[in-house]
Amino acid sequence: MTKRDYSLLGPDSERAVETGLATAEWYHTDIPRKEMKALMQRSDQPAIRDAIILFGSMIVLAGIGIALWPSWSSAPFWLAYGVLYGSAMDSRWHECGHGTAFKTPWMNNVVYQIASFCMIRNPVSWRWSHARHHTDTIIVGRDPEIVAMRPPALFRIFLNFFGIFDALNGWKRMLLNAVGNLDPEEATFIPEQEQHKVIGVARVWVLIYLATIVLAVAMQSILPLMVIGSPRLYGAWHHVMTGIMQHAGLAEDVLDHRLNSRTVYINPISRFVYWNMNYHVEHHMFPMVPYHRLPELHEKIKHDLPAPNTSILDAYREIWPALKRQLRYEDFFVKRELPGSARPYREDLHEQALSVPAE
Amino acid sequence: MAEWIDACATDDIDEEDLIRFDHGDRTFAIYRSPNDEFFCTDGLCTHEQVHLEDGLVMDYVIECPKHNGQFDYRTGEAKRAPVCANLGTYPVKVEGDRVFVEI
Numbered sequence: 358m359t360k361r362d363y364s365l366l367g368p369d370s371e372r373a374v375e376t377g378l379a380t381a382e383w384y385h386t387d388i389p390r391k392e393m394k395a396l397m398q399r400s401d402q403p404a405i406r407d408a409i410i411l412f413g414s415m416i417v418l419a420g421i422g423i424a425l426w427p428s429w430s431s432a433p434f435w436l437a438y439g440v441l442y443g444s445a446m447d448s449r450w451h452e453c454g455h456g457t458a459f460k461t462p463w464m465n466n467v468v469y470q471i472a473s474f475c476m477i478r479n480p481v482s483w484r485w486s487h488a489r490h491h492t493d494t495i496i497v498g499r500d501p502e503i504v505a506m507r508p509p510a511l512f513r514i515f516l517n518f519f520g521i522f523d524a525l526n527g528w529k530r531m532l533l534n535a536v537g538n539l540d541p542e543e544a545t546f547i548p549e550q551e552q553h554k555v556i557g558v559a560r561v562w563v564l565i566y567l568a569t570i571v572l573a574v575a576m577q578s579i580l581p582l583m584v585i586g587s588p589r590l591y592g593a594w595h596h597v598m599t600g601i602m603q604h605a606g607l608a609e610d611v612l613d614h615r616l617n618s619r620t621v622y623i624n625p626i627s628r629f630v631y632w633n634m635n636y637h638v639e640h641h642m643f644p645m646v647p648y649h650r651l652p653e654l655h656e657k658i659k660h661d662l663p664a665p666n667t668s669i670l671d672a673y674r675e676i677w678p679a680l681k682r683q684l685r686y687e688d689f690f691v692k693r694e695l696p697g698s699a700r701p702y703r704e705d706l707h708e709q710a711l712s713v714p715a716e
Numbered sequence: 717m718a719e720w721i722d723a724c725a726t727d728d729i730d731e732e733d734l735i736r737f738d739h740g741d742r743t744f745a746i747y748r749s750p751n752d753e754f755f756c757t758d759g760l761c762t763h764e765q766v767h768l769e770d771g772l773v774m775d776y777v778i779e780c781p782k783h784n785g786q787f788d789y790r791t792g793e794a795k796r797a798p799v800c801a802n803l804g805t806y807p808v809k810v811e812g813d814r815v816f817v818e819i
C-alpha cells in the first residue's frame with residue numbers, strides 16, 4: 358500500500374512531474390469542430406435569467422427572514438437563503454471563473470467577485486488553483502482541489518457539510534493575505550505579478566466583515582451575520598453534497614476524465630443550484646462549453662462515457678462504500694465500465710494507477 | 717531571415733475561426749476574423765503550451781481551450797488570466813485565394 362502525499366510541495370508532486378503525469382495530454386472524445394464550435398458559443402441570456410432568479414430569491418428570502426426575526430418561523434427562509442449563498446455561489450464562482458457563464462466579460466467578473474466573497478475564496482488565488490485542477494485533475498501532489506483524499510478524511514468532510522473546515526480556512530487565509538502574506542502552497546501556482554491582487558482583495562473583504570460585525574454589535578443582534586458570513590456555514594451542505602460526487606471514489610493519477618470524474622443525473626432544483634456541473638466528465642473534457650450547453654454536449658458524447666449515475670442517491674450508493682473501503686485500503690477505487698460504443702481506456706497512459714485492483 | 721510562406725487557402729478557415737499551421741518545427745495559428753481579415757500568432761498558449769487550434773474565436777479574441785485564457789489575436793496581447801505573457805504575432809497577406817504568413 359502506498360502512502361499518498363497530497364501537498365503540492367511533497368514527494369508525490371515531484372513524482373508526478375517525473376512520471377509525466379503533470380501538465381500532460383488528456384483523453385478527449387472526438388467531436389467534429391463545427392459541432393464543438395456551436396456548443397462553445399457564449400450567450401448572456403441564460404445566465405442573466407438565472408442571476409435574476411438567484412439574486413431576486415436571495416433578496417426576498419433574506420427580507421422575509423429579517424421580517425420574521427427572531428422568531429423560529431424565520432428558520433426555513435434562512436435555510437433556503439443559506440443554500441443560495443453557501444452553495445449556489447460555489448457553482449457561480451466556478452462557471453464565472455471559467456468565464457463561460459455570460460458572453461459579456463464584465464458580467465462574469467461581477468458575479469465571480471460576489472460569489473468568491475460568499476464562498477470565502479480569494480478570486481485571484483482560486484482562479485489559479487482551479488486552473489491547476491483542470492491541468493492536473495486528481496493528480497496526487499499537483500491538484501490543490503482534491504476533496505476526498507485517500508484515506509478519506511470522513512470527519513473533515515462531515516464538518517464541511519456545515520462549512521466548518523473550508524470557511525475557517527477561508528477566513529484564516531483572508532487574514533493572512535490581508536496582512537500581506539501568501540501561503541507557501543499558494544505561491545506555487547500564483548504568478549508573482551498577480552500576488553499583490555490577492556492581498557488587495559483580502560483587505561477589502563476584511564473591511565466588509567468588520568462593518569458587518571460592528572453593525573451586529575451596534576444592533577446587539579446576530580442578524581447582520583445571518584445575512585453575511587454565517588450562510589457560508591449553514592448553507593454549505595448542498596455544494597459539499599454535489600462536490601463530493603465529482604471525483605470521490607474514482608481513480609487518481611490517470612489522464613482520462615472518464616476514469617476520475619462522475620456525471621450524475623440530478624433533480625432540477627439541485628441542477629439550478631449546481632449550475633449543471635453534474636455533467637462533470639463533460640465539463641472537464643471540454644471546459645469551454647458553457648453550463649447551459651452541457652446537457653447537449655452530454656447527449657453528443659455519452660456513447661463514449663461510462664453510464665451516468667441516475668440520481669444523487671445512486672451516486673452515493675457508489676461513493677460511500679468506496680470511501681469506507683479506502684479507509685482500510687487506500688489503493689481501492691471504482692473503475693467505471695465503458696459502454697461497447699466507447700473508445701477503450703488507454704491502459705498505457707495510466708499503467709501505474711490502473712494496475713491496482715479496482716471494483 | 718523571415719520569409720513569406722504560403723500557409724493555406726482562404727476557404728480553409730471559416731469566418732470567426734482559426735486553423736493550425738505547422739512549419740518546420742514551429743506551430744502557428746491562423747485566424748479569420750468576422751470581418752474577413754486574416755491574422756497569425758504562435759500556436760501554443762503562453763500559459764501551459766496547449767495548442768490554440770481547439771479554442772474559440774470571438775470577435776478579435778481567441779480563448780484557449782484549456783483554462784479559458786484569452787488573447788487579442790491581432791496584437792497577441794494577453795487579455796484574461798490565467799494567461800499573462802503575450803503571444804507572438806506574424807504578418808499576414810492574402811494573394812488571390814491564398815494566405816501567406818511571414819515567419
Ligand code: FES
Pocket residue numbers: 761762763764765766780781782783784785786798799
Ligand atoms: S493553457 Fe491556455 S489558458 Fe492555460
